[in-house]
Amino acid sequence: MPTSRTRRALLLSALGGLALPHVARAAPPRVVVIGAGVAGASFATYAARLLKGAGEIVLVEPAAGYLALYRSNLVLSGMIETREIWTGYDALARRTGIKWVAARAVALDRDRREVVLADGSRLGFEMAVLAPGIALDYGSVPGWSREAAAVMPHAWKGTEQFHLLKRQLDAVPDGGRIVILPPPDPSRCPPAPYERASMMAFALKASGRGECRIFIVDVKERFAKMALFLDAWEKYYPGMIDWLPPSIHEGVKRVDPSTMSVETGFETYRDCALVNVIPAQTAPRIAVASGLADATGFCPVGAQDMRSAVDSRIFVLGDAAHAGAMPKSAFAANSQSAVAARAVAAELLGGSGGPPEYESRCWSLLAKGDGVKSSSRFAAVSNKFEEYDETVSAIDETAQLRQVTADDNSVWFAKLETEIFN
Incomplete structure (x- = not known):
């Protein structure tokens, strides 16, 4: 037995130069x-x-x-x-x-x-x-701040902010006034503020609060899926949603969380039940x-x-x-x-x-079972993004097609959740 151990030790010693690289093998990148x-x-x-x-x-x-x-x-x-x-x-x-x-x-x-x-x-x-x-620019809306977001939520990131917005919406009385301030471009999910207004109106109307008014005081003169949203608001929520571009409201002068007011060059919206400030992003x-x-x-x-x-x-x-x-x-x-x-x-x-292949799809729900979609593809041309095959839902689509679009969104989300997070 001692002889066997000695031979083993000598053999390992002789092979040391070959064994060390294996032992000290670099970790994977x-x-x-x-x-x-x-x-x-x-x-x-x-x-x-x-x-x-x-x-x-x-x-x-x-x-x-x-x-x-x-x-x-x-x-x-x-x-x-x-x-x-x-x-x-x-x-x-x-x-x-x-x-x-x-x-x-x-x-x-x-x-x-x-x-x-x-x-x-x-x-x-x-x-x-x-x-x-993203990061939010808390100084991009006069009078608003990180602290003010506890009263006038953005609900554009973070779980607590969303819960706050949901609680505030649930507490809006019939006849209450809601003001939404969408962000400038570029921003996360460009159609989302307008879908948010639609879904707020849906919830209010479904719960017997159809006398509420939602004012969208925009920083933009146009927005994503504009024709589709304007048509839907007239169809589903007449008299409930007003969209105001800068050419009408003449700019947001300031918001005041203490009085729940939004002052513009055209009008001041006082005693609002809910003010949703979605600021500029970086x-x-x-x-x-x-x-x-x-x-x-x-x-x-x-x-x-x-x-x-x-x-x-x-x-x-x-x-x-x-x-x-x-x-x-x-x-x-x-x-x-x-x-x-x-x-x-x-x-x-x-x-x-x-070869790289990119695609973007963005679904929006206008009302229950009424979904619309915009999509486009992008190719790499000289290392730049070249857009092609751009499509958007038409205003005159059938109810059946709109239901299919709404269902497609749910199917894609479920697939993503399963593939990536579960």
């Missing part, structure tokens, strides 16, 4: 993903599937779950419950190939290729994927502070693979990206994530990610 909304969660899912362990996907997200705010207007209407748009992150965090880090990313050190977390710890990366959503601070944003406030990316125009080791997805004329929609974010995942896998494994 790390891709750090910041944010687990539709964009970040989709990328992590697709990349883990493609890499099959050849790369480490680290997903950084402090929240316990995801509230699909792009479906929240249906909750306001009373057609669905909040639980139907909430998904916990448990299944995603356990997914093979994804390492979950329940923390908040506060900075991106591009020189050192590290993501800085709120506790000061750092995550090194070979590549980083930035999908942090990419979040982590993107801006790291120099990835341009004059638009968002992060320019190349159409070939969603790489940052500033740093080729960083991809920017979803609402934080400036992707040409592509709308900031959940469908677009999912589409961008698939392109970026293929590009990352191709770089780490060798080969090509294939």
Whole structure:
């Protein structure tokens, strides 16, 4: 036995030069993903599937779950419950190939290729994927602030803000006045403020509060699906919704949370039961502070693979990206994530990610069973986004087609939830 152990020791010693490289084998390249909304969660899912362990996907997200705010207007209407748009992150965090880090990313050190977390710890990366959503410009509406949002909610991000808006809507008395201030472009989900007005009117009318008035005091002269919404408001909610462009209201002078008033150059709306202020938006601070944003406030990316125009080791997805004329929609974010995942896998494994194909679809509900849709495709031409095949629902569509469109939205959402979050 001693002789056998001696021989074994000598053999290992002789092979030491060959064995060490195996023991000290480099870890697989790390891709750090910041944010687990539709964009970040989709990328992590697709990349883990493609890499099959050849790369480490680290997903950084402090929240316990995801509230699909792009479906929240249906909750306001009373057609669905909040639980139907909430998904916990448990299944995603356990997914093979994804390492979950329940923390908040506060900075991106591009020189050192590290993501800085709120506790000061750092995550090194070979590549980083930035999908942090949006930041709100609390100074973009005179008289409104972060503190004022506790009285005049935006409900454009964050679970608590949505719950606040829902409680306020439920408490509006018959005959009460509601004012909605939509944001300037570019913004998250451009048709959503107008769908929100529609779903508020639906809820009010369905609960016997048909004497309420909703004033949309807009910063824009035109808005997405404008003809469809104006037609629907006249058809379903006559006398309930007024849309006022700047050429009529002459600009918002200030809002006053203490008196629940909105002052414009044309009229002052006093003693409002609800004021929904949706401010201007930008990419979040982590993107801006790291120099990835341009004059638009968002992060320019190349159409070939969603790489940052500033740093080729960083991809920017979803609402934080400036992707040409592509709308900031959940469908677009999912589409961008698939392109970026293929590009990352191709770089780490060798080969090509294939020609990029992007699509955006945006559904809006006008009333129960009356859905409309806009869609477009985008190609990469000289690394720029070129839009083609743009379609939008027609005003004279049949009720059957509108019902099919409404159902399509629900089917897509259920598929996304199953594929990405569950």
